Every structure is written in C-alpha cells, then in structure tokens.
Amino acid sequence: MGNYAIAIHGGAGRLMTGVFTPEQEKAYHDKLAEALQAGYAILAHDGTAVDAVEASVRVLEDSPLFNAGKGSVFNCEGQNEMDASIMNGKNLKAGAIAAVHTIRNPVSGARAVMEKSTHVLLAGAGAEKFAKECGIEIVPPSYFYDEERYQHWLATKDMEGASWAGDTYLTNQATTGKKFGTVGCVALDSAGNLAAATSTGGVNNKKFGRIGDSPIIGAGTYADNKTCAVSCTGEGEYFIRQSIAFDVSALIEYKGFTVAQAATEAIKKVAQLGGEGGLIAIDNKGNISVPFNTSSMFRGWINMEGEKFTGVFR
Amino acid sequence: MGNYAIAIHGGAGRLMTGVFTPEQEKAYHDKLAEALQAGYAILAHDGTAVDAVEASVRVLEDSPLFNAGKGSVFNCEGQNEMDASIMNGKNLKAGAIAAVHTIRNPVSGARAVMEKSTHVLLAGAGAEKFAKECGIEIVPPSYFYDEERYQHWLATKDMEGASWAGDTYLTNQATTGKKFGTVGCVALDSAGNLAAATSTGGVNNKKFGRIGDSPIIGAGTYADNKTCAVSCTGEGEYFIRQSIAFDVSALIEYKGFTVAQAATEAIKKVAQLGGEGGLIAIDNKGNISVPFNTSSMFRGWINMEGEKFTGVFR
Numbered sequence: 001m002g003n004y005a006i007a008i009h010g011g012a013g014r015l016m017t018g019v020f021t022p023e024q025e026k027a028y029h030d031k032l033a034e035a036l037q038a039g040y041a042i043l044a045h046d047g048t049a050v051d052a053v054e055a056s057v058r059v060l061e062d063s064p065l066f067n068a069g070k071g072s073v074f075n076c077e078g079q080n081e082m083d084a085s086i087m088n089g090k091n092l093k094a095g096a097i098a099a100v101h102t103i104r105n106p107v108s109g110a111r112a113v114m115e116k117s118t119h120v121l122l123a124g125a126g127a128e129k130f131a132k133e134c135g136i137e138i139v140p141p142s143y144f145y146d147e148e149r150y151q152h153w154l155a156t157k158d159m160e161g162a163s164w165a166g167d168t169y170l171t172n173q174a175t176t177g178k179k180f181g182t183v184g185c186v187a188l189d190s191a192g193n194l195a196a197a198t199s200t201g202g203v204n205n206k207k208f209g210r211i212g213d214s215p216i217i218g219a220g221t222y223a224d225n226k227t228c229a230v231s232c233t234g235e236g237e238y239f240i241r242q243s244i245a246f247d248v249s250a251l252i253e254y255k256g257f258t259v260a261q262a263a264t265e266a267i268k269k270v271a272q273l274g275g276e277g278g279l280i281a282i283d284n285k286g287n288i289s290v291p292f293n294t295s296s297m298f299r300g301w302i303n304m305e306g307e308k309f310t311g312v313f314r
Numbered sequence: 315m316g317n318y319a320i321a322i323h324g325g326a327g328r329l330m331t332g333v334f335t336p337e338q339e340k341a342y343h344d345k346l347a348e349a350l351q352a353g354y355a356i357l358a359h360d361g362t363a364v365d366a367v368e369a370s371v372r373v374l375e376d377s378p379l380f381n382a383g384k385g386s387v388f389n390c391e392g393q394n395e396m397d398a399s400i401m402n403g404k405n406l407k408a409g410a411i412a413a414v415h416t417i418r419n420p421v422s423g424a425r426a427v428m429e430k431s432t433h434v435l436l437a438g439a440g441a442e443k444f445a446k447e448c449g450i451e452i453v454p455p456s457y458f459y460d461e462e463r464y465q466h467w468l469a470t471k472d473m474e475g476a477s478w479a480g481d482t483y484l485t486n487q488a489t490t491g492k493k494f495g496t497v498g499c500v501a502l503d504s505a506g507n508l509a510a511a512t513s514t515g516g517v518n519n520k521k522f523g524r525i526g527d528s529p530i531i532g533a534g535t536y537a538d539n540k541t542c543a544v545s546c547t548g549e550g551e552y553f554i555r556q557s558i559a560f561d562v563s564a565l566i567e568y569k570g571f572t573v574a575q576a577a578t579e580a581i582k583k584v585a586q587l588g589g590e591g592g593l594i595a596i597d598n599k600g601n602i603s604v605p606f607n608t609s610s611m612f613r614g615w616i617n618m619e620g621e622k623f624t625g626v627f628r
Contacts, residue, residue, distance in 0.1 A: 120554045121554065127523050208441060210433045212435075216435075217557070
C-alpha cells in the first residue's frame with residue numbers, strides 16, 4: 001500500500017477465449033506481472049513516474065510476446081519498424097520516435113528525445129542517429145526478428161488489403177488466432193507526478209511509411225499532473241482523429257469527469273467512428289480505468305491499495 | 315456576403331516593422347489575397363470547405379514567399395523536407411504526410427491520404443510512393459530549390475544550436491531579417507462544413523528527422539463541425555505538447571467558450587510553456603479568430619460579411 005500506482009497494457013484485440021493453451025495464457029499473465037513489478041518497485045522506492053513507465057515498457061519491449069521492441073511485427077518490406085512515445089505530466093515534456101529499426105528499446109529512445117533535445121518527435125534514420133549520440137543501445141535489425149512473427153507476415157503479406165485496411169490487422173490476428181499488441185504504461189509516483197509511455201511495432205505488413213497513434217502525443221499518449229496519464233492501443237487512426245489521449249485529460253479538466261467516466265467516453269467516441277481499441281488511464285489520485293471495446297486487452301495494474309490484477313479477456 | 319468564410323496564415327514570427335521594403339510587404343499582402351481568393355471562389359460557388367482549404371494552401375505552397383512547398387527551408391543535409399495535413403470537420407477524416415521531398419503540393423498529398431487510404435499519417439519515401447500511386451504530382455527535389463533560402467541555410471548551418479534549439483529558428487529569422495512561415499487555411503462552406511489544412515517546410519537546418527506539429531492532427535490541425543477548424547504556426551513542439559488545435563475545439567465544446575476565447579486561451583497556454591506562435595480558427599457560425607503571441611503573423615480572412623483583411627504585423 002502506498003500513494004503510488006501503476007497500470008500497463010499489452011494491446012487490445014479480438015482474441016477469443018480458448019485461443020491460448022493454459023501455458024500460453026500463463027506466460028502472458030506472468031510477463032504482465034513482471035512488467036508491473038519493474039515499474040512498481042521504482043515507485044515503491046520513491047522513484048519517478050517517468051522512470052517507472054520506462055522500466056515497465058522496457059520489460060514488455062524485451063518480450064517477444066508483444067508487438068513492441070523484440071517481437072515487433074514486420075512491415076511490407078519484411079522489416080521491423082517501431083514507434084514509441086513518453087510524456088512527463090509534471091512539466092508536459094514529451095518525446096517520441098517513429099519508424100526506427102535499430103533502437104533496442106524504443107521507449108528509451110523516446111525518453112532521450114524528451115530529455116536531451118528541444119524536440120518532441122524524431123523519425124527514421126535521424127531518430128536513430130540522435131539516439132545513438134545519446135548513448136541509447138543500438139542493435140542490428142536482426143535483434144528484433146521473431147520466427148513466429150515472420151511466419152505470420154509471410155502467410156499474410158500477399159493478402160490484398162491485409163496490409164492496408166486500418167482494421168485488417170486485428171482481423172488477421174483473429175483469423176490466425178494471434179494477437180500482437182502495442183504496449184503501454186501509466187503511473188503515479190509518491191511525489192504526485194504522472195507519466196505515460198507507449199511503444200509499438202505498428203501493424204503487420206504496413207505499407208507506405210504508415211505511422212499510427214503510438215508516437216503521437218495527444219493521440220496515443222498523454223500525461224498532465226492536473227488530470228491524468230493515458231496510453232492507448234487499437235486502430236491508431238481513430239485515436240489520432242479525435243486526439244483520444246488528450247481528450248481523456250480534457251474531459252476531466254473541463255467537464256469534471258472522473259477518470260473512469262472520461263476514459264469510457266473516449267473509447268465510446270472511438271467506437272462511434274467505427275474504431276476498436278482500448279486505453280489505460282490513471283488520475284492524479286491514483287484511480288485507474290482500463291476500458292476497451294474489443295474482446296480482449298492484455299492489461300494489468302497495481303493500485304493505491306497495493307492490489308494486483310492482470311487480465312486478457314473481458 | 316455569404317454563409318461561408320475563410321482564413322489563412324503564412325506563419326507567425328518575430329518580424330519587426332521596417333524589415334520589408336514597401337514592395338516586399340505588398341508582395342506578401344498580394345499573395346495572401348490571392349490565396350484567400352482561391353479558396354473563397356470555391357466557397358462562393360457552394361464548393362466544399364475541404365476543396366477551399368486545399369486550393370488556398372496550394373497557392374501559398376506554390377509561392378517562394380512562404381516556408382511550404384516551393385520556398386521550403388533546407389534541412390541539415392541541404393534538402394527540402396516537407397510536412398502537411400488536412401482534416402474534414404464533417405466526418406473527422408484526416409490525412410497527413412511527413413518528411414517528403416518530391417510531392418509538389420504536400421497538402422494534396424495529405425488529402426490523398428485522407429480520402430484514398432484508411433490511414434492518417436504516412437511518412438518519408440512511403441508517403442511519396444503512395445502519393446504517386448494516387449496520381450498526385452511528383453517533382454524532382456530541385457523544384458523546391460530557392461536561392462534565397464539556400465543562401466540562408468548556408469549562412470546558418472554551422473551555427474551550433476541554430477539547427478537544434480526549438481526556438482532558434484525564429485531567432486535566426488529575426489537576426490537575418492527573414493521569416494519563412496508555415497502556411498495554413500481554415501474554412502466554413504455554405505453547407506455548414508468546416509475544414510483545416512497546414513503545410514510547412516519545417517525549421518531551417520533541422521536535424522535528426524525532426525517532425526513538428528504541422529502533420530500532427532490535434533496539434534497543428536483540427537476540424538470538427540461541432541465546434542471549429544484550426545491551423546497552427548510557430549514552435550511546433552509547444553503545440554504538440556498541449557494538443558493545441560484539438561484543445562481549441564475542446565474548450566468550445568466542453569466549456570462553452572467562443573472561438574475567440576478558446577483560441578486566445580490556447581495561445582496563452584503555448585506562451586505559458588515558453589513557446590511562441592499563433593493560430594487561425596473559424597467556428598461553425600463563421601466567426602474567425604487569429605491570435606498570436608509573436609510580433610508578426612502573415613494572415614488574412616474573408617468573413618461572413620465578405621469583408622477582406624490581410625496583415626503581417628500586430
């Protein structure tokens with residue numbers, strides 16, 4: 001029990017119960033618990049929310065179970081192409097990187113942008129060069145290779161539309177019984193500061209340099225000590241079109257909504273445009289909300305009472 | 315006089331009166347008036363707000379007077395690297411492109427993303443490939459070359475920090491007496507639909523694949539028939555960190571602000587973080603607001619009464 005709390009997600013999707021063996025499902029719960037603990041341990045030692053969300057997201061990035069860092073899906077050219085962002089609710093500083101191939105932990109690259117540049121978003125080779133200059137770990141693109149992801153890409157890459165339609169990714173996952181989720185974390189630290197981070201490999205077989213909501217501050221990630229911290233997952237375009245992460249904050253600040261009301265309203269707006277996904281949000285009193293309109297969202301939290309939860313399905 | 319209206323900007327900056335000869339200043343007023351008229355003529359014939367904002371922005375992109383399309387500044391590698399976005403307030407559809415070098419009118423590339431893909435943001439070579447497949451005009455990078463911009467880049471590229479500090483761009487412009495501004499347009503059409511578009515060459519000598527607010531829906535551009543249409547200019551990072559374009563809409567929707575109150579409040583927030591810039595906004599009744607906290611902003615409008623205005627300084 002403390003005056004700090006944390007929540008994570010590993011992606012929303014259309015998974016149906018029974019898609020995993022008990023062992024597979026346990027592996028997800030275990031990894032979610034490990035990621036939560038990585039951030040929570042920092043919070044318990046009066047560490048910062050920024051440190052906590054980075055630490056938790058790194059655990060999820062390092063696991064091939066999720067579509068971020070190692071285990072990222074492949075783009076149409078058979079490459080892993082990653083995006084990430086992070087935001088500090090204390091000073092509204094933010095950092096993000098898009099379309100990178102060689103940064104082992106994209107969330108740490110995003111943090112370098114936040115703390116060591118005056119910019120917010122860097123993309124492509126330039127982002128990689130900046131991260132390297134900041135001492136962020138660079139790895140060969142082969143580091144991100146995952147046999148299962150690659151076979152999935154090979155099996156789906158020639159399906160016309162599979163690469164393009166915004167919602168086909170989730171459909172593909174349902175069809176093949178797989179779900180590779182974007183990851184994220186939000187936290188409140190003992191000093192009352194909020195932070196949020198999101199990291200993704202994007203959509204399977206993505207074309208044309210598509211960038212989703214994960215590296216977009218206000219869409220996929222937002223944090224403001226006045227209100228809340230938010231990380232989103234799902235069909236990113238719908239989140240961008242309504243600045244969903246910022247909107248959760250705005251609904252709290254301007255309309256006096258609770259974090260649960262605001263988060264639920266935001267996901268309702270995603271659905272109204274025809275989109276699917278979910279988000280995790282924590283307010284500055286430690287209240288946590290994790291709404292999603294899909295059948296599944298890998299998620300977990302440790303709340304102000306120290307109670308722990310991990311879940312996959314509704 | 316009609317039930318339609320339009321506003322444009324050509325960038326906010328630190329220009330001081332006297333920086334231009336009367337002939338130079340007239341050239342800006344004339345080009346702003348021409349751009350306004352291009353969109354207004356469409357609105358006057360019951361054309362759509364989307365068509366109008368695209369048409370006006372194309373005029374500004376085609377002019378070397380502004381930092382968008384032809385006349386874009388040079389990045390640290392001596393290339394022109396452009397971003398643009400567009401949003402339709404009727405259906406909240408949006409499109410954007412980032413870091414492109416060969417699309418003659420980036421705003422039209424953004425519109426292709428909005429209307430011919432299920433995505434919102436495409437970057438780099440992928441965005442160019444998509445635009446080409448959509449029949450958008452592709453030009454050699456040399457098309458964007460402007461001697462004056464290039465000389466400015468040569469003169470400033472080795473100043474450490476000139477390329478990097480978020481606010482140095484504006485400082486440079488003040489120092490050299492130049493201002494190369496991002497461009498944008500917002501419009502209300504006779505059917506009651508709103509649209510917004512923004513286009514930029516980014517910051518002079520930019521490094522590391524920096525992307526500003528112009529291609530970020532919710533930060534540099536937003537449109538929602540329920541509220542308003544917004545296009546921003548200035549130090550993009552400050553606009554991203556507070557989802558400024560979306561926030562103008564949220565303040566109207568959630569707090570009942572007028573568009574002038576909301577736009578002024580948003581620019582106040584930019585200033586509170588230490589940022590400079592401005593925005594143009596039009597609400598769904600045709601009210602126009604063009605606040606900026608810099609000494610200058612190229613801007614113009616034709617309001618519901620058919621009154622015309624163009625301005626550069628306060």
